[in-house]
Every structure is written in structure tokens, then in C-alpha cells.
Amino acid sequence: MSGCRWTYFLLAPGESAEHDWPPGARRFARSGQDEYIGVPAPEGNTYPLGWGAGAPEAGEFVDAELLHGVLMAQLCRMPE
Template identity: 45%
Template sequence: MNERIDAPWIPAWVPASGHALRHAGVHFDAVRIRGDQGERVATELMVRADFDAGPVVREVSGDRNLYFLLPPQTASEFRWPPGVRALTRRHGTLAYVGVPALTGMTWPLSWRSEPSEKAPFVAGELLREVVDGVVSRAGSRRWQG
């Protein structure tokens, strides 16, 4: 059940079973958005990317963060609103992101959107557009992070 799916497009940073911590900025950069806001962003991103948005990791406990995984050294190219945090290696920041396997028991992590051959990473420009749209639609509701 926890056997690794052998396909050349599966990134080496995806563990064969369970989950593993990966250093943000090495294999990928990550953009962290908490709870309901993260879910709204993920849903819109999936629709706009024809349901092949690239890797989005969901924490199913605690703050229920979602981590949108971008190519390394790209997340800091964008200005993110309050409550959205770019996790990179820039400015001496050390951050780790839990990455689940594609199959088997991975609790408390799961894939909201898996990496694919066509979309091994989330497109940063598209993510920024979606975040802007979700923030503007929130209107008078407070953007929480």
C-alpha cells in the first residue's frame, strides 16, 4: 500500500511513504495560507488551472495551513498580502514544509492538488492573481493569516 509510484515525473522530494520535512527554498519555495482563505485560494486555483494546478499540501490539523509549492527561488519575486507567507531561503530564513507521499497513510498531511508531469509546481503568477482575486472578493471581511 505504501509502495512508491514509479514515474519519471514524480519529484524526488515526494517521499515514497508517509511524509517528510523538506527545506523550503531547496526543492521548492512555498506560499503558506491558513484555513478557509487557503481553501478558497486552492479551489479558485484549481478551476483556473483546469484542475492541474501543481502541488498544494494541506495540513488537516492545527491551523489547517495550505502550502502552495512553487519553483525554487520564485516565491519572493511577488508581494503577498498580510496573512500570506512566502517560505524561501532568502534573507537567512529557514523553513520546512511537510510533504506527503502520493499514496498510503500521510496524516496529518494530504494533497489538495498533486504534482503532475504537466504541473510539477504551482505557477507563481497565477497564484498571485488568484490570491488578489480572493482578497478583493473578501470585501469587508478581514483577510486572516
């Protein structure tokens, strides 16, 4: 974890509530609106905010199940 620098992932309304997000990930949501999952950035300055992969088209969201799986694998690793 690198502190207060975050990377955000845009999810469709209602999708973030379907998962228990791991420690380190933070859910930002308001009823009936787009939702974001914030994850501490591994490095670098994340301000000012910008689109790392280009701004999404209308109705284009990150796959919540895939994001959840990746975050669980990365943030909940068992000690070796």
C-alpha cells in the first residue's frame, strides 16, 4: 500500500454491492449512480486525476466480478 494515492475503477450502478471487497479496496457508491472501487496505487502520483485507459464510452464499465477476482488475488495473498 502506498498511502493515499488511489486508482479508481468505474462499475455499473449496483454491481459493487454484490461483492465483499478485500482490505485495501474501497467502495464509493451512491444509490442509482455509477460506482467506483478505489485501490491504493502501487506507485506514482495519481493527481491530477486522468483516464489511464481513456475515458469510457457511455455504458462502458469495468467487469465487477473480474476486478473482484484480481483484487482478491493481489490484496489477500497468503504469506509464503
